[in-house]
Amino acid sequence: MKALALGKVYQLLEPGPVVLLTTARGGRANVMTMSWHMMLEFEPPLIACVCSGANYSFEALRATGECVIAIPARKLTAKVVKVGNSTGRDTDKFKAFKLTPVAAGQVQAPLIKECFANIECKVVDRAMVNRYNMFILEGVQAWIDPKQKNPKTIHHHGYGKFAVDGATITLKSAKA
Amino acid sequence: MKALALGKVYQLLEPGPVVLLTTARGGRANVMTMSWHMMLEFEPPLIACVCSGANYSFEALRATGECVIAIPARKLTAKVVKVGNSTGRDTDKFKAFKLTPVAAGQVQAPLIKECFANIECKVVDRAMVNRYNMFILEGVQAWIDPKQKNPKTIHHHGYGKFAVDGATITLKSAKA
Numbered sequence: 001m002k003a004l005a006l007g008k009v010y011q012l013l014e015p016g017p018v019v020l021l022t023t024a025r026g027g028r029a030n031v032m033t034m035s036w037h038m039m040l041e042f043e044p045p046l047i048a049c050v051c052s053g054a055n056y057s058f059e060a061l062r063a064t065g066e067c068v069i070a071i072p073a074r075k076l077t078a079k080v081v082k083v084g085n086s087t088g089r090d091t092d093k094f095k096a097f098k099l100t101p102v103a104a105g106q107v108q109a110p111l112i113k114e115c116f117a118n119i120e121c122k123v124v125d126r127a128m129v130n131r132y133n134m135f136i137l138e139g140v141q142a143w144i145d146p147k148q149k150n151p152k153t154i155h156h157h158g159y160g161k162f163a164v165d166g167a168t169i170t171l172k173s174a175k176a
Numbered sequence: 177m178k179a180l181a182l183g184k185v186y187q188l189l190e191p192g193p194v195v196l197l198t199t200a201r202g203g204r205a206n207v208m209t210m211s212w213h214m215m216l217e218f219e220p221p222l223i224a225c226v227c228s229g230a231n232y233s234f235e236a237l238r239a240t241g242e243c244v245i246a247i248p249a250r251k252l253t254a255k256v257v258k259v260g261n262s263t264g265r266d267t268d269k270f271k272a273f274k275l276t277p278v279a280a281g282q283v284q285a286p287l288i289k290e291c292f293a294n295i296e297c298k299v300v301d302r303a304m305v306n307r308y309n310m311f312i313l314e315g316v317q318a319w320i321d322p323k324q325k326n327p328k329t330i331h332h333h334g335y336g337k338f339a340v341d342g343a344t345i346t347l348k349s350a351k352a
Contacts, residue, residue: 008334014211015331015339016192035190038214040226040308048224048310050216077345085350128304132216134224136308155191155331155341158184160349163191165331166342169253173336174261 001102001111001118001143009045009139010176012071012117013037017153018080018162020070020115021051022101023060024108029101031093031112032057033084035156037069042176045139047121052133056088061135065123066107069137070115073151074164079114081160106140116148177278177287177294177319185221185315186352188247188293189213193329194256194338196246196291197227198277199236200284205277207269207288208233209260211332213245218352221315223297228309232264237311241299242283245313246291249327250340255290257336282316292324 013019022031036050047069051058061067072080079097086093094101094110101110104120111118120143125136152165189195198207208231216222223245227234237243248256255273262269270277270286277286280296287294296319301312328341 011334014192015333016190016211035192036214036216038212038224038226040212040310046308048214048308050214074345078347081347081349125307131301132222132224132312134216152342153339154345157191158187158352160347162345162347163329163341164343164345165339166328167340169250169330169338169340171254171257171336171338173257176334 002146004117004142004144006045006139006142007043009119009142010039010042013047014039015153016155017071018156020072020080020083020112021057022068022070022109022112023057023064023066024110025060025064029094029110030057030060030088031083031099033080040136047137047139049135049137050133051135058133061123062129064108066109067121067137068104068107068109068111069119069121070112071117071153072115073148074154076114077154077162080154111143116145116151118143178322180293180318180320182221182315182318183219185295185318186215186218189223190215191329192331193247194332196248196256196259196288197233198244198246198285198288199233199240199242200286201236201240205270205286206233206236206264207259207275209256216312222300223313223315225311225313226309227311234309237299238305240284242285243297243313244280244283244285244287245295245297246288247293247329248291249324250330252290253330253338256330287319292321292327294319
């Protein structure tokens with residue numbers, strides 16, 4: 001994986017892809033599927049996300065204050081759904097779904113080798129955790145896999161229905 | 177336009193489409209382009225969004241506590257970029273870009289006729305406005321245009337580059 005400038009992280013998350021969120025607690029890694037996230041600031045990248053208190057990852061995220069947001073391309077769709085339909089309480093999802101954890105640089109949570117981008121994050125604001133299960137993350141290091149060219153991300157419409165990125169349109173814009 | 181159950185609003189926003197946000201203040205309507213939004217709760221639908229203090233819409237949203245999130249399909253991409261590259265300070269964007277305002281049911285901000293979905297929203301939490309320009313909205317009424325079949329939304333990758341929805345994948349999911 002190759003380092004990605006933190007100022008470019010918004011280009012990955014702003015389009016609303018389904019992502020995987022990894023955590024690690026007590027030496028045990030876990031991964032969940034997440035679609036409720038948004039950018040809050042360009043650089044350093046601030047990201048808001050909702051991790052339901054019903055998710056096993058919630059306690060790990062709250063306790064450790066660290067996670068990785070890993071972005072899967074289309075070919076991982078079936079695994080993304082399996083990750084979303086299972087729980088780390090009784091399953092080692094990395095092993096069960098053949099996802100490869102890779103040591104991150106600045107957080108204990110692992111990168112996912114099969115994802116085309118990985119963003120190491122630290123929780124920087126917990127003010128909205130109790131009210132909305134909303135965490136504010138700062139992206140502290142980002143990685144892309146240069147071998148995955150033009151990855152097509154997936155976008156969740158509910159109940160296992162996804163739209164895959166199709167055509168690209170580029171128009172002149174004065175702004176980011 | 178046809179009423180949409182509020183419990184289905186998340187299916188529109190969770191996939192991360194670029195949206196238009198309308199406001200109305202002192203009888204004057206305005207519209208901006210927005211990509212930084214996420215779902216917070218299914219029903220009633222709670223939506224977090226970032227409206228930069230640099231945007232003319234920011235003051236209208238803060239003062240009135242009302243807006244409409246209108247979702248454009250692919251054919252409106254050029255207008256979406258024009259809306260994003262101009263400001264309501266000196267431009268009546270509805271007139272300039274031939275967008276048709278339609279009276280909403282519960283808010284002063286207008287619906288946009290050309291959009292395939294419109295969500296009337298009220299600001300319900302301002303605790304994060306000062307720190308992140310983040311507003312928490314509740315969707316109070318939603319509309320879809322049944323004449324626009326299978327609308328393809330657009331997803332912003334920065335600097336006027338958009339991915340358009342392509343193929344649809346449906347897999348068995350145990351969850352929403």
